[in-house]
Amino acid sequence: MKYISLLGATGSIGDQTLDVLRAHPEMFKLSAMSAGRNLEKAESIIREFKPELAAVISKEDASTLQNNCGSSTKIVYGSEGLREVAAFHKSDILVNAVMGSVGLLPTLEAIKEGKQIALANKETLVTAGHIVMEAAKKSGVSILPVDSEHSAIFQCLNGEDKKEAERLILTASGGSFRDRTREELKDVTVTEALNHPNWSMGAKITIDSATMMNKGLEVIEAHWLFSFDYTKIDVILHKESIIHSMVEFKDTSVIAHLGQPDMRVPIQYALSYPKRLEHSGGRRLNLWETGKLHFQEMDFSRFRCLEFAYEAGKTGGTMPAVLNAANEAAVEAFLQGQISFLQIEDLIHETMQAHSPVAHPALEALQEADRWARGFAVSLLNKGR
Ligand SMILES: NC(=O)C1=CN([C@@H]2O[C@H](COP(=O)(O)OP(=O)(O)OC[C@H]3O[C@@H](n4cnc5c(N)ncnc54)[C@H](OP(=O)(O)O)[C@@H]3O)[C@@H](O)[C@H]2O)C=CC1
Ligand SMILES: CC(=O)[C@@H](O)[C@H](O)COP(=O)(O)O
Ligand SMILES: [Mn+2]
Numbered sequence: 200m201k202y203i204s205l206l207g208a209t210g211s212i213g214d215q216t217l218d219v220l221r222a223h224p225e226m227f228k229l230s231a232m233s234a235g236r237n238l239e240k241a242e243s244i245i246r247e248f249k250p251e252l253a254a255v256i257s258k259e260d261a262s263t264l265q266n267n268c269g270s271s272t273k274i275v276y277g278s279e280g281l282r283e284v285a286a287f288h289k290s291d292i293l294v295n296a297v298m299g300s301v302g303l304l305p306t307l308e309a310i311k312e313g314k315q316i317a318l319a320n321k322e323t324l325v326t327a328g329h330i331v332m333e334a335a336k337k338s339g340v341s342i343l344p345v346d347s348e349h350s351a352i353f354q355c356l357n358g359e360d361k362k363e364a365e366r367l368i369l370t371a372s373g374g375s376f377r378d379r380t381r382e383e384l385k386d387v388t389v390t391e392a393l394n395h396p397n398w399s400m401g402a403k404i405t406i407d408s409a410t411m412m413n414k415g416l417e418v419i420e421a422h423w424l425f426s427f428d429y430t431k432i433d434v435i436l437h438k439e440s441i442i443h444s445m446v447e448f449k450d451t452s453v454i455a456h457l458g459q460p461d462m463r464v465p466i467q468y469a470l471s472y473p474k475r476l477e478h479s480g481g482r483r484l485n486l487w488e489t490g491k492l493h494f495q496e497m498d499f500s501r502f503r504c505l506e507f508a509y510e511a512g513k514t515g516g517t518m519p520a521v522l523n524a525a526n527e528a529a530v531e532a533f534l535q536g537q538i539s540f541l542q543i544e545d546l547i548h549e550t551m552q553a554h555s556p557v558a559h560p561a562l563e564a565l566q567e568a569d570r571w572a573r574g575f576a577v578s579l580l581n582k583g584r
Contacts, residue, residue: 207296254280317469319345328423350465351443351456374409415508517568524572525550
C-alpha cells in the first residue's frame with residue numbers, strides 16, 4: 200500500500216488523482232490532503248476517503264470544516280497547514296497539485312522528509328528549480344513528473360543513455376485561440392479563453408495554455424527535470440495533443456509518447472512507477488480513428504510568452520521566478536476582468552524588464568523576487584494599464 204498526501208485535492212488534477220485512488224484501492228490510500236477555498240468539495244472528499252489530516256487556507260474555514268467532519272480528520276490551515284500535509288509522517292508520496300508558486304515550500308518540506316514527489320505543480324520548478332533539484336538529489340528523492348509532456352519525455356528517456364539524446368521536443372496544442380491571428384485576440388473574452396480544445400483543466404493553466412505561457416513554463420520545467428540546456432529544448436505545435444512529447448537521439452531516431460489526452464494516465468504512472476497499472480475507464484488510441492496528426496513550426500512573434508520564458512530561463516537566477524509571479528498576477532487580473540487578454544503578456548514583459556536578476560539566488564531571494572514581481576505587476580494594473 201502506498202500512502203498519499205495530495206495538495207490541491209479539490210482541483211482538476213486533484214479530481215483525477217482521486218479517480219486513480221478510487222480505481223486502485225488495494226494500492227493507494229489518501230492519508231492527507233489540502234483544499235483551498237472549496238469547503239463543500241473538501242468535505243465530500245474527507246467523507247469519502249477519510250484522510251487523517253486535511254488543510255485549508257483560512258483559520259475560519261478550518262474550524263468550519265472541523266465541526267462538519269468530526270474529529271477523525273485533523274484540520275489545519277495556512278502555509279503551515281500545507282507543509283504539514285506535504286510532510287505527513289504516514290505518507291510515502293506527495294502529489295503536488297496546487298496552483299501556483301505556493302507549491303514550492305511544501306515540496307521542499309516533503310523532500311526534506313524523504314517523500315517521493317509526483318509533481319504537477321510546474322510553478323515549483325520554474326520558481327526554484329535549482330534548489331528543488333539539489334534538495335531532491337541530497338535527500339535521494341525522485342521527482343516523478345505528472346505534467347503530460349514531462350511524463351512523456353520521462354518515458355521516452357527510460358532505459359536510454361541521456362548523453363545520446365540530442366533534443367527534447369515538447370508538443371503544444373496552441374490552446375483556445377490556436378487558429379486566431381494576434382489581431383483577432385484583441386477582444387477575446389474570459390469564457391472563450393477558458394475553452395481549451397483538448398483538455399479540461401483549472402482556469403489558470405487553461406489561460407496559460409492560450410497565451411502559450413504554459414509551454415514556456417514547461418520548457419523551464421523540462422530544463423530542470425532532465426538537465427537539458429535551453430538550446431536543446433524545442434516546442435512544436437501539434438493541435439491534436441495525441442503525441443505528448445518526443446526525444447530526438449544522436450542517430451536521428453525520434454522516440455515519441457502517444458495516447459489520448461487523459462491526465463489520469465500520467466498521474467497513475469507517477470504513482471505506480473516503475474509498474475504500469477490497468478486504466479479500465481481509459482479510451483484506447485486507435486490512430487485510424489484519429490486519421491491525421493498535424494504539426495506546425497512555432498511562431499514566437501504570435502506567442503510572445505513562449506519567447507519570454509526562454510529568455511527568463513536562459514537568464515536564470517531570479518528571472519524565472521519573476522516571470523512566473525508576474526504571470527500569476529496577470530492571469531488573475533485577466534480572469535477578474537481587469538485587463539484584456541493581450542495585456543497579460545505586456546504586464547509580464549514590463550515586469551521582467553524592470554527586474555535586475557540576482558544570480559544563484561537562495562530561497563529567500565527567490566521568495567523576495569516572487570513578492571516583488573506580484574507587487575510590480577499589480578502596480579502596473581493600478582496605473583490603469
Ligand atoms: N489540470 C491539468 O490537467 C494539469 C495541471 N497541471 C498543473 O497542476 C497544478 C494544478 O492545476 P489544476 O488542477 O488544473 O488547478 P485547479 O485550479 O483546478 O486546482 C488548484 C488546486 O489548488 C488549490 N489552491 C489554489 N490556490 C491555492 C492557495 N493559494 N493555497 C492553497 N491551495 C490553493 C485549489 O483549491 P480550491 O479549488 O479549493 O480553492 C485547488 O485544489 C498547476 O500547477 C497546473 O499547472 C499540470 C498539467 C496538467
Ligand atoms: C495536460 C497538460 O499537461 C497540460 O499542460 C497541457 O499540456 C496543456 O496543453 P497545451 O499547453 O499544449 O495547450
Ligand atoms: Mn502539460
